Amino acid sequence: MNLQFLSAAIPALPPAESGRDGQVLGGARLGALAASGGPEWPWQGIAAPLLGGRHDAVEEIWRSDLPCTAGEFEGIAWRRAGSLLYGVIELAEDGFAAAPTATPLHMASREAYRRIFRLLASQGLPQLWRVWNYLGQINQESHGLERYRQFNIGRQEAFLEFARQATGNVPAACAIGLAGGPLSIAFLAGAQAAVPVENPRQVSAYNYPPEYGPRSPTFSRAALVYPPGQEILFVSGTASIVGHQTVHLGDVAGQCRESMVNIAAVVDAANRLCRSPAYCLNELSYRVYLRHAADFPEIREILAELTGGEAGIVYLQADICRHDLLLEIEAMASHTLGVA
Ligand code: 3EB
Numbered sequence: 499m500n501l502q503f504l505s506a507a508i509p510a511l512p513p514a515e516s517g518r519d520g521q522v523l524g525g526a527r528l529g530a531l532a533a534s535g536g537p538e539w540p541w542q543g544i545a546a547p548l549l550g551g552r553h554d555a556v557e558e559i560w561r562s563d564l565p566c567t568a569g570e571f572e573g574i575a576w577r578r579a580g581s582l583l584y585g586v587i588e589l590a591e592d593g594f595a596a597a598p599t600a601t602p603l604h605m606a607s608r609e610a611y612r613r614i615f616r617l618l619a620s621q622g623l624p625q626l627w628r629v630w631n632y633l634g635q636i637n638q639e640s641h642g643l644e645r646y647r648q649f650n651i652g653r654q655e656a657f658l659e660f661a662r663q664a665t666g667n668v669p670a671a672c673a674i675g676l677a678g679g680p681l682s683i684a685f686l687a688g689a690q691a692a693v694p695v696e697n698p699r700q701v702s703a704y705n706y707p708p709e710y711g712p713r714s715p716t717f718s719r720a721a722l723v724y725p726p727g728q729e730i731l732f733v734s735g736t737a738s739i740v741g742h743q744t745v746h747l748g749d750v751a752g753q754c755r756e757s758m759v760n761i762a763a764v765v766d767a768a769n770r771l772c773r774s775p776a777y778c779l780n781e782l783s784y785r786v787y788l789r790h791a792a793d794f795p796e797i798r799e800i801l802a803e804l805t806g807g808e809a810g811i812v813y814l815q816a817d818i819c820r821h822d823l824l825l826e827i828e829a830m831a832s833h834t835l836g837v838a
Pocket of ligand 1: 673703716734739
């Protein structure tokens, strides 16, 4: 088994390659997206401006050397290769009427995760490894609560309903705000439990105090996951948070450096748990979300210095889940495991 992560400009693959689509598990398209059309395989559309001007849109894919099976389950498009499953669900909030105890986004989030957990149970692949969450207007308040906090209620309720832990063994994730569009959730799941990793510089997000919302976010700071013969490190969306507090208010360069200190710390923690040679910052692939596109040149320079290049960095303009955060950075890398 080999799971490969590839990233290329759209149009990405020459027609000759499309015969290999059967081995694409799924992926994402980021940037300026065409109004219709797209690949056969499950893909998450992330309609956020790509920064840097090299391309209008980028495609990221997970490719396996095993044949895939595919299906649709309660609105989730999924593909499976061996013991790995990738899926994408989009839910429009207007399908949910506000109730006295729950906002439409709260219900949509809970419903999306319920469906994911039912799919994983039916496939016998219960381990949720990495989740990519996107929602419109994440910092806007409605029904008396910021929308990110509404999302957190629904997500945590689904975890608890399905007798999953909401602390400790939870997936790596990001939760990012777009201008609009449906709630969109992509996920990678497997048979083997992930090894969750926390950051000693940060309070675990699932233990955030109530000042950040009635229900804590359900994610780990990073996860080591194990496709057969392989180890992948997923670093969750990481921001300028120390303890549980945002630091470097209004200072995007400071927030960027602090985020990288956080990533270095969580990679360090992962290196004490990993089964392959240590991960280092200059081998990671990064996705960087900037609240303000104008900050891009400054941040590109800082990250070129701190990561050793800009080859593996995709920049997007998007909203971060706290109004005082100006950027967030996520990362990943894959190592082959030696034959034991
Ligand atoms: C933070 O550290 C920043 O709700 O799934 C980062 C990664 C953040 C994932 C999520 C939120 C999430 O609290 C925000």
